[in-house]
Amino acid sequence: MGLALIILAAFLWGVSGGIAAMLMERGWDPLVVSFYRGAIGFLCFAAWWLARFATIPRPDRTTVLWAALAGLGVAGNFTFYFLSISHANVAVAVTLMYTAPIYVYLISLATGVVRLTPGFVVAIASILVGVALLTQLVGGDRLSGLTLAGVAAGIAAGMSYAVFLFGFRNAAIRASPVVALGIAFLIFLLVLAPIVDHREVAAAPLSDDVHLFVLLGLFGAGLSFLFYVLGLKRASAVAVSLVAAVEPVTAALFGLVVLGQTLAPGQWLGMVVILATVTALGVRRRSV
Template sequence: MPAPSIRSRAGAPPLGLAVALVLVGIASVQLGAGVAKTLFDEVEPTAIVWLRLATSSLVLVALARPRLRGRTREEWLTVLAFGASLGVMNWAIYQSFSRIPIGVAVTFEFVGPLTLAALGFSRRRDLAWVALAGVGVVLLGAERSGLDPLGVGFALLAGAAWASYILLSARTGRQWPGLDGLAVASVVALVVVTPGLVGVDAGGLADTRILLLGAAVGLLSSVVPYSAELVALRRLPAATFGVLMSLEPAAAALVGLLVVGETLAPAQWLAIGCVVAASIGATRAAGPRQAAPAPD
């Protein structure tokens, strides 16, 4: 989840602490994904997504207490679109997690922000980063063991929603102060996902253990990383933040290995390395105009 565009250095942490906070946010997001995946045998992914969004919505609305009166039609359209992209992104990536390894899913998902960064390139040589990412994707596709095509499709859909989310996040940050836009968008995302519960076996939601773990996923995947990134962005340039966020696929693969017990073939690790390197290069080439915030 990206922090709003707060560039003030008032109360900014030291550089080392800011970097550490971003890394904590990355680890927290992926740990939340790992915990969520361990629940998929008991509860449908859509139900876990709903719990995650419900938790983050409650916390963010309580913190922000957004002002709704006096908003323009443009501001409402922006935050509604932002919330819709947030809901689709969360739903699609969890559908992908349920079918393919977490590290592979997040690597395919990165195609979205990488494409967005590539659109900002002004030099032909920077397209080499796109080619490197393409090599990574080809390597993932070549290793078909445990690679469900539907899972790949959901990851790519999440990536497209992520690219939209990045653009709408910046616009929302300009139109809505503080946490207001993000809080409203989280509620919108919850509303978008709720119809998906129809026809889904959500009986596990009556289990206290599942509810608590689902709430933990919401805190780990949304509230903790957002808070860490909000503080870190007071000190870090957007480009530096984007480079750090490029570590997401590798972090996802490690969590998949350590938390879920997912093993990847050597070619898949190489593919993840290609995409991480391409993301770092693309972020640096695009400069401060583009950063790849973490998905909510």
């Protein structure tokens, strides 16, 4: 059940990525798009928290600190991801961001949460190869203009994702996932607010694209992160980080069906590698 919830969350993230691409094609700044994704997510969890205020226990100080750490991870992930795109390109940025399973596994290994097994090593390698093929980092002419700053920012995005993963896991264990998400997204907004274009932020609700911003927030944060945290409580951090790589597959299919983009043979192969790895991981965990 935990892995199924994570896959559903990753599917919604992929769809939200397609919606974000549509908004950016219409001229919206990427940071403004990200800001509204987090803002609508925060409103969803804040409303849920207020509606159940009498029944949801108040978070203790430790929970708030873990949730704040998760919020910093989300903010760092988005910020470094866009910096990587500006200094390199989308293919490099996405591939480097999905090195997160490596950092998650190393932290889990160092803290004794998991043991070094050939299965996890193969799964991590397969996910990274699949994402590289899907983004055409392998077999495509995408390395021109690559800079050290772009590579560093992409790696930092992956590390930030790992920080989010551990922060949310510890916060959700101690309190309601809704409370943890609300605190995390509040920190995200506080970090991102000073660096966005405030004129675009004010113009978005009055534009013809307001419905896309709402769908982006609901799919990219409101619903997906709820499924994600519920799944995180039922699956290991390493398995979650691997299964979440379904997101680029969904984003590629969205581009194919909705945006009219095409996929090269290597990209189809990458999708097969990712889905096969996710399926094998799910079957392995069910049999243990």
